[in-house]
Amino acid sequence: MAKDKKMVTAITSMDEDFAQWYTDICKKAELVEYTSVKGCLVIRPYGYAIWENIQHILDGMFKATGHENVCMPMFIPESLLQKEKDHVEGFAPEVAWVTHGGNEKLEDRLCVRPTSETLFCEHYANIVHSYRDLPKLYNQWVSVVRWEKTTRPFLRSREFLWQEGHTIHATAEEAIEETERMLNLYAQFCEEALAMPVVKGRKTESDKFAGAVSTYAIEALMHDGKALQAGTSHYFGDGFAKAFEIEYTDKDNKRVNPHQTSWGVSTRLIGGVIMTHGDDNGLVLPPAVAPIQAVIIPIAQHKEGVLEKANELKDRLAKAGLRVKLDDSENSPGWKFAEYEMKGVPIRVEIGPKDIEAGQCVIASRWNGEKAVVSLDELETAAAQKLREAHDGMFQKALDNRNRRTYACTTLDEITKSLENGDGFIKAMWCGDEACEDEVKEKTGVGSRCIPFEQENISDKCVCCGKPAKCMVYWGKAY
Numbered sequence: 001m002a003k004d005k006k007m008v009t010a011i012t013s014m015d016e017d018f019a020q021w022y023t024d025i026c027k028k029a030e031l032v033e034y035t036s037v038k039g040c041l042v043i044r045p046y047g048y049a050i051w052e053n054i055q056h057i058l059d060g061m062f063k064a065t066g067h068e069n070v071c072m073p074m075f076i077p078e079s080l081l082q083k084e085k086d087h088v089e090g091f092a093p094e095v096a097w098v099t100h101g102g103n104e105k106l107e108d109r110l111c112v113r114p115t116s117e118t119l120f121c122e123h124y125a126n127i128v129h130s131y132r133d134l135p136k137l138y139n140q141w142v143s144v145v146r147w148e149k150t151t152r153p154f155l156r157s158r159e160f161l162w163q164e165g166h167t168i169h170a171t172a173e174e175a176i177e178e179t180e181r182m183l184n185l186y187a188q189f190c191e192e193a194l195a196m197p198v199v200k201g202r203k204t205e206s207d208k209f210a211g212a213v214s215t216y217a218i219e220a221l222m223h224d225g226k227a228l229q230a231g232t233s234h235y236f237g238d239g240f241a242k243a244f245e246i247e248y249t250d251k252d253n254k255r256v257n258p259h260q261t262s263w264g265v266s267t268r269l270i271g272g273v274i275m276t277h278g279d280d281n282g283l284v285l286p287p288a289v290a291p292i293q294a295v296i297i298p299i300a301q302h303k304e305g306v307l308e309k310a311n312e313l314k315d316r317l318a319k320a321g322l323r324v325k326l327d328d329s330e331n332s333p334g335w336k337f338a339e340y341e342m343k344g345v346p347i348r349v350e351i352g353p354k355d356i357e358a359g360q361c362v363i364a365s366r367w368n369g370e371k372a373v374v375s376l377d378e379l380e381t382a383a384a385q386k387l388r389e390a391h392d393g394m395f396q397k398a399l400d401n402r403n404r405r406t407y408a409c410t411t412l413d414e415i416t417k418s419l420e421n422g423d424g425f426i427k428a429m430w431c432g433d434e435a436c437e438d439e440v441k442e443k444t445g446v447g448s449r450c451i452p453f454e455q456e457n458i459s460d461k462c463v464c465c466g467k468p469a470k471c472m473v474y475w476g477k478a479y
Contacts, residue, residue, distance in 0.1 A: 011342075013280050018224045019152075025274055026153040029283050029343050039151035039158030043267070046343065049291035050270055051161060055141060057193050057288065058163065058265070061185055067137040067165060072119040074142070075110040080118050084243045087117060090210020094146040096158075112145040117211065117236075117262060120166040121244035124258075131170055131250050134258060137178075139165040154271035155228075155479050162266030168258045170250070172237065175259035179235040182263040183216045186231035193288040194269065195394035196220050196276050197402055198230055199425075199474055201450030206434050209262075213237040219449045219474060221402040222275035225423030227449050227476040230272055233263035271479070276398050277367070283344025284367050286394060287387040294383055295345045296326045297336050299352030309356050313349060313379060320380040322387075341366060346390045347383060367394050410459045415444040415475070425449070425476050429469035431462035439464050446475040 011024035026032050031047030043051065059069070075098065081088050091114045098110040113119070120138065128134065141163050151157050165182060169175040183200060190196045198218040208215035212234040220230045241247075241257040250256050277284040287293050294317055298310040310326055317324040325345075327336050333350075340348060350362040363382060364371045367390045374382040405424030409415045415426050426446055430436060440463065441447045451471050462469045 011280065011282060014223065014278075021278075021280070022271075022274060023153070025278055025282055025342075031270070032153045037158070039148055039156075041153055041157055043161070046291055047270065050273070050285070050289050051267055053289040053291065054193070054269060055163070058189055059141070061189060062139050062163075062165070065137075065181065065185065067139045067167075070138045070140050071142065072113070072116045072123070072140060074113050076113055076116075076118055077108045077110060079108050080122060081111050083118065083121075084211050084240055087211035087240075091115070091146075094148065096145045096147050113142075114144055114146045115262075115264075116140070116142075116144075116164055116166065117240060118244075120168075120262075121240050121246060121260075124168050124241075124260075125244050125246045128168060128246060128248050128258065130248055133248060135167060135169045135174065135178075137165075137167045139163055152271075152479075154267050154274070156268075160267050162264050164262060164264040167261045168241075168246070169260070170248075170258060172259045175237075175261050176235055179214075179216060179233045179261045179263070182261070183218065183231070183233040186233070186263070186265060187218050190218060190220065190230055190269075190272075191395065193286065194273055194276075195286040195391050195398060196230065196272060197395065197399045199450060199452050200454075201452040201474065203232075203450055204434075204437060204448045204473070206437060207448060209234045211236065211239060213239065217450050219476075220272055220276065221398075221405060221425055221476070222272070222479070223278070223401060224275070225405045225477075227425065227474075227478040228268070228272045228275065229449075229478065230269060231263070231265040234261060236260040236262065275479075277394050278344070281338075282342035284394065285344035285346060287346045287390050290344065290346050291323065292325045292340075292343070292345045293323045293387060294325075294347045294349055295336075295340045296324065296349045296351065297333055297340075298326075298328060299333055299350055299355070301328060303353050305356060306351065306353060310351050313351060313361065313376075316380060317349075317383060320384070322383060347386045349379075349383070365390055367397075408456075408458050410461070410463060412440065412443050412464060415440070415446065415463070419444070419446070423477050425474050427456065427458055427472055428463035428475060429457075429459045429461060430471055430473045431465055431467045432470040433462075433465065433467075436462055436464035440475060444475075446477055449474040449476050449478065 012020040014021040030044050033042040096112040143161050145159050148156050167178050187198050187200050190198050198220045203215040214235045216233045218230045220228045238257040238259050247255045296310050298306045301307050314326040346366050348364040355361050359376050363374050407418035408427045456472050
């Protein structure tokens, strides 16, 4: 091992301090670095590579459903933001303002976008004139600013990366269909790319997006039993269109308002991946978004033929379509094993003199620690199989955690008792009264997460007031 290199430093156990465990991983796996501006982070190359893979997969899914990418300005005039009353009130506490341009004070101060509904509305008012102009299916990949008081890497920061889709349609039916379609797309992505099981549902009226008619969300349960809102999709109706005077001439030659949607996910998904799959050795990355899917570690690399064979294996796996790295540095194999465990690389391929002589290699799977001896002739097939097993195993492990931490309750006392052994999802009935929703949170500490599309009849009575229940709700503590 090189003298200037140290073995990978241990991280805090998640059972000892989950928050510190999370921060340790973000730092020591080289995902982020702090800056002089609180809540604004450097996303380092390894962290950004995860985001790039998320972006690449989602962007392909968006384009396959007919969406186009655009780019709106980052500044919103205050006068424009004020046009939709509910929307501006919802975001006012988090808005960052630009008051000067150079040395001159601005007559109309500028908001640094917390989200871009108003900008899209202004644009649509200029370009939508006839039913022939509809629908517009737009998306953008940008950063936004929300002046959060409490920040944590990826989960809640003052500036973060995301995508925000904004679409406009001729009818309510088309817009609602779009809203639900994009929520289903997010759920598919989380489960098939991130190995993260989610619950799909509608937010309560008190928890919906500012200015929306209805908000839909996917909710995931983290390893510690807290919920993470992994993505949202909003139906706006024609409220924004009326506020911004967006009209078009329909087929009957009448002037009418269109209907709009918006939907988004952010770098918060990286935090979700960490907290869903990580362990006390560091990251455990789903193969679909891992920057390195396979790392090759040569054993006794100073011996004749070892590095040559390792390079051959690297070329073969790269040709098979894997993102592969060969670590031929002077660090010891033990240091390398710890390093790539910390970084969550899905599979590790070990090759040494004895392996070469026997025509084999060893493949170690990060998610469960199992090792398998594989014939070199079957390397590509075996590696692909191990990656599939990793995804499926990680998904099932996360699903088992969710099932183990999900409790059906009929009273507030049952909720409190169920959470004595740790946080989790609570399934309980609700009458639909916001006062009961508030009381559940006040007395038990869990808030409404969503009204799931897949309803269950836990009881006929509201968990809070005992009156006839209208629906089953998922409740939980959340990030």
